Amino acid sequence: MRLKPVPEPPTDLDRLREYQRAVPLVPGDTDDCCARLRRRCDLPDRQTANDWLAFLRALGLVEETSRGFVRADAEPTPERVREGLRTGILFVPEALAALDEASPDDPLTPDDLFAATRDAVPRHDRARDPDWEAAWRDRARRLLEWLALVDLAVRADADPDGAAEGAGYVAGDAA
Structure with missing residues (x-):
């Protein structure tokens, strides 16, 4: 399944890493993760944070578990982002x-x-x-x-x- 959200791109992959690091290492529900993304990345609203959460998941930088979302043990390398875009984004x-x-x-x-x-x-x-x-x-x-x-x-x-x-x-x- 390919996802629709495509947030405004950062200036570089280091900034993308900041978005990934805003997602917790311990699984959290969608509301908690969105609130954390909003706070740490200065996002304007919950929908923007939710779009980022879905996008990061499509790139393989966030995983969805039975207990919620968790930061993946993966670096946002150009290769990983390319593959995530190719396979996960509409x-x-x-x-x-x-x-x-x-x-x-x-x-x-x-x-x-x-x-x-x-x-x-x-x-x-x-x-x-x-x-x-x-x-x-x-x-x-x-x-x-x-x-x-x-x-x-x-x-x-x-x-x-x-x-x-x-x-x-x-x-x-x-x-």
């Missing part, structure tokens, strides 16, 4: 395939990725959010930024402001 295979077809002259943008996956967005997400298209476009942007963080993608444009909203990407060295 639309990563589609993004990687699209990146393979992209070129510096025609890079993959978040809008392109959204257009390629739009019809596969779960119905319940469409039904519960009247602005679901904007939410899933933003998710596509975050997903491409995560792929770039671990060299599965590379920014193809030189936006002087560093804005990622319209940034284009091509396959990275680790793809």
Whole structure:
């Protein structure tokens, strides 16, 4: 099963390690883990913390046990994050395939990725959010930024402001 949450990516894997370390070594229930993530990582709300918890689990950095969530005995290496993204996050295979077809002259943008996956967005997400298209476009942007963080993608444009909203990407060295 691939998970939907894709939080805003950190600037580097050391920051990702901080999110992982916010999850306890002794199993805790979802509410406890979310409260701890919010407090230690300065997250704005429980939903954001819950998204991080699910995302860390998809990356293999957190485990869910019968007694709750616990920090995994695993480091957030580029290889581990790449594998977790490939196997655990919705639309990563589609993004990687699209990146393979992209070129510096025609890079993959978040809008392109959204257009390629739009019809596969779960119905319940469409039904519960009247602005679901904007939410899933933003998710596509975050997903491409995560792929770039671990060299599965590379920014193809030189936006002087560093804005990622319209940034284009091509396959990275680790793809």
